[in-house]
Amino acid sequence: MNKLFAMFLSFLKIGAFTFGGGYAMVPLMQAEVVDNRKWITEDEFLDILVISQTFPGAIAVNTSIFIGYKISGVRGAVLALFGTILPSFFIILLIVSFFMQFRDNHYVSLVFKGIGAAVPAMILAAVISLTKSMKKNYLNLTIILLSVASISLLNVHPVIVILVSGLYGYFFLGRKVE
């Protein structure tokens, strides 16, 4: 199968089954582009995930564009973008034009209660993927704990946390990469 077409299909799947936004898509995206297709390595995937946080816009969209570009240049980026957004686009169109009342259906609401309970588990799987790729040392543990505390307890904006940690890396961790 044509690589670009296969890539478009993968991103359609990702767009159609990502509930709960951004981080919940990590397990699915990893299964598609890293484990099944081996288009990029796990390390590259996690780097892209990190960089995507620093850009404005939807995280799932930014990550897809990055991966698409990495796999196949600008054409790859365009296909990844449309693959990711088309499912939500058509589903929302269907809902606003026909099924505004579908939300009140008993079984539909039960299905979504189940999915709602699954989303945090998806995000937990993303945490595990991220920690697997990191060195287990006190420095990393400290940065993790400080980030959690500043977001969960002090309500610092996540982008600020990412930028500060990037600056920290630039000024203090440079010797580690040489």
Add this chain to the structure above:
Amino acid sequence: MILLELFTAFLKIGAFGFGGGYAMLPLIEREIVTNNQWISYREFIDIIGISQMTPGPVAINSATFVGYKVAGIWGSVVATLGVVSFSFILVTIASHYIIKFKESRFSKSVLLGMKPALTGLVIAAFISLAKKSYLDVKSVIIGLIITAMLFSKRLHPILVIVAAGLLGIIFYSF
């Protein structure tokens, strides 16, 4: 012209909405409810509810929804393109340079600092979501079953989502 206004409003949302997903909601609300008054606050709450039930980024969902309400199919096309345009241009240019300078000391050291911080971000997202999602015993049990399925790595995540929907019917029917 309404299509152009829709495009610029969503371009702004895409360009200034840092942090993705629910972090973008206040900005979306200001643009479409307060400034342009395209939809009411109740409809805005409706969009959030629908976004939680439908796949895809909340920014895309709200762009499509509002665009349709304001100007039909073309409205939804224009608004959706608006919200992703800035990301597309910025990320494409950035990835060009990032791939080129991937091995540089600069990007390596910056990533070394950012990776654990991202882990912290995701843990924080887990905490805030788990607090809202796990309010009864049934949801905790579903969460545990799903976690086990994900970690066994035998099932594709799509099947896990389908299983979660079935578990919802099974557990909450009784």
